[in-house]
Amino acid sequence: MAWNEPGGGNQHDPWSGGGRRGSNGGGNNNDEGGGNRGGNNQGPPDLDEALKKFQDKLNAMLGGGGKKGGGRKKSGGAGGGGKPRNVFALPGLLLIVALAIWAASGFYLVDQSERGVVLRFGKFQEIVSPGLQWNPPLIDDVRMVNVTRVRSLTQTQSMLTRDENIVEVEISAQYQVANPRDYVLNVRDPGLSIENALDSALRHVVGGTEMIEILTSGREILGSSVASRLQSYLDNYGTGIRLQTINIESTTAPAPVIDAFDDVIRAREDRQRTINEGMAYANAIIPAAQGQAQRVIEQGQGYRESVVAEAQGQANRFTALLGEYQNSPAVMRERMYLDAIEEVFGNTPKVLMDVSENSPLMYLPLDQLRGGGASSVTSGSGRASEEELDPSVLERLRNTQSSSGNTSNSNNSNIRREGR
DSSP states (O other): OOOOOOOOSSOTTTTTTTTOOOOOOOOTTOSSSSSSSTTOOOSOOOOOOHHHHHHHHHHHHHTTOOOOOTOOOTTTTTTOOOOOOOHHHHHHHHHHHHHHHHHHHEEEETTTTTEEEEEEEEEEEEEEEEEEOOOOOTTTEEEEEESSOOOOEEEEEEEEEETSOEEEEEEEEEEEEEEEHHHHTTTTOHHHHHHHHHHHHHHHHHSSOOOHHTTTTTHHHHHHHHHHHHHHHHHHTOOOOEEEEEEEEEEEEEGGGGHHHHHHHHHOOOOOOOHHHHHHHHHHHHHHHHHHHHHHHHHHHHHOOOHHHHHHHHHHHHHHHHHHHHHHHHHHHHHHHHHHHHHHTTTSSSSEEOOOSSOOOOOHHHHHTTTTTTGGOOOOOOBBGGSSHHHHHHHHHHHHHHHHHOOOOTTOOEEEEEEE
């Protein structure tokens, strides 16, 4: 039998050092004298007794009676010393507990990237910022909206162009939530709304553009036009969405004619490349031609200035000679004659030599001097040997000397011969 079993003889508490409960053997279990802890009070508390005390306190709070002196007191009995039961105590306690749970469930945390849209009985109340917030549960409805995440949408549609051709366009859109209130309240499904708006804007722009422009150089213009029109649609709908970018992923012709359109695109690319090469060649040639033309113009201006200056110089020289000629006509006539002879014979390959009888032959290589051989010129009264003379010239000189000796004995006769 257990040591604490009611009604048994084994009343030894293993934590109390062997003492008995109470002074009498049978003892009442509710005896408050000795208790079940013995005399040293060294053991742990009794769980059953602690639970019993809590029940007694709860009954006392609710107005119920307890056990006193070993007997159960009946309410309204002869020995009734208990208080009447309070019928509002239990509902009040339950109400307090429910209110505490209700208030505690109203706390929530708003993330840094989110905004909370508060609806009170379905009507917009406010937008809460990030942090710990509280709103009354079952009264306020808080809907979290992420305002930093970039959402994306991709569509591939086949549509008619302005020239009644079919083209397939793949387009993608990126957007963010700009106004959480409009995003939550104005549209039921924002994703479906922007999908329909994108399809409408794309069809409107493609329907006003020719197919060849969509397939080649008009893709950038197509993207910007779709973006502006789509943003206007979203603003008119009041979706609270701000469009980030629109990308035209691909534009292709229908499968039966795609090879022909590829040939057209390659031809256009070749045409553009040829134009670029021609422009590069023109940019290289035109500056050189302009420089050469400027050089010719400057040379002509220099020639004109030199001719005018030379003419002016000759006129001034003639004017000066005229004054001198008027003062001394004979002297100036002889001087002009000598200058003219010098100028005439200076431009001819002829060499004139003045030789006399029994006098050394004087030779001046004027042809070499005229040709630039200044180092080979014999200056002063140098003597020319017979080897340095042309044989024909030497023979003619000898014949001239012999003929002149027979006709005249004058030592001062002059023989003028020509030699090369």
